[in-house]
Amino acid sequence: MNLDIESASLILSAFLFAVGTAGVLVRRNAIIVFMCVELMLNAVNLSLIVFSRSLGLEAQVLVFFVMAVAAAEAAVGLAIIIAIFRHFEGVDVDRFNILRW
């Protein structure tokens, strides 16, 4: 196998990030858009862990912080979704234009 596990993990990470991006672009349900963002964060975590093997364990500390920020972001984001659901009676992102100038 000429492609070792680390390069294959980097390619998998790129694939997961691309799938997450496509999901953000294609879905209209705000919760699924959020789930795609979480997937993109996890793809970045995977590549950070690959780099931590050769560049030092500080990369894993960074993964730790990414997880903490992702937890905070999920809590606040889901609270915003609940508030928006109450206001618009739905979570379709095409109907949210309250931030438009």
Next chain:
Amino acid sequence: MMESFFFLLFAAMAAGGAIMMIASRNPVSSLMYLVLAFFALSGIFVLLDAHFLAAVQVIVYAGAIMVLFLFVIMLLNLGHREELDMRGHLARMVALVLGSALFAAVAALVVRGDEASLASEGSRMAVDAMVRSRGAVGALAEPLFTSYLVPFELTSLLLLVAIVGAIVLARRRAP
């Protein structure tokens, strides 16, 4: 050999779960595919010798955050939605092209940079020795509580702000 078999298994699970998450109609099954992808990713973390982060991945991501998502889906009663909330053909094409371009760009970087390896064998040996002497948790805790102590404490502040913000945002306004 064994390692690459498990890697291929977990990679297929992660990629398939990610694609099915985007493609499935029901938000709950979408979420379950994402949980599958996260579990597979934690298996890959184990294969990459990040044992502590694999455990945290299962506990925090596949456990706590996904339960939070499931809770919100159930709370908003979105679980039995049957129509697909995909955008039209044009947006799908754009997403496909952009996604493939992104993937191709990063994958080309990885494949081309393969022979010029990222770091010397020496630093890899140093990381291995660190993990072996301190264990998976100790090797991560040592930089976390020395050089990254202030960011670590700031993280606790961030989580506190997130808790307060979530309560304030989701609270029902008094009429």
